[in-house]
Amino acid sequence: MDTQKDLQPPKQQPMIxxxxxxxxxxxxxxxDPIRCRECGYRIMYKKRTKRCILSLSLSGCF
Numbered sequence: 001m002d003t004q005k006d007l008q009p010p011k012q013q014p015m016i017x018x019x020x021x022x023x024x025x026x027x028x029x030x031x032d033p034i035r036c037r038e039c040g041y042r043i044m045y046k047k048r049t050k051r052c053i054l055s056l057s058l059s060g061c062f
Contacts, residue, residue: 017044 014027019036020043035042
């Protein structure tokens with residue numbers, strides 16, 4: 001039984017980062033350089049998630 005061919009690594013979903021200089025959204029994958037595609041700036045901020053976050057003290061979506 002050859003299961004090596006059946007198992008594929010999970011696809012890397014690109015994360016969305018926002019440029020610190022020009023504020024454009026950039027999709028960056030795991031091995032991509034951290035650089036804005038519009039202006040070349042290297043400081044990027046991860047976009048906030050929209051899924052529900054539960055806390056012990058407060059319950060709800062933030």
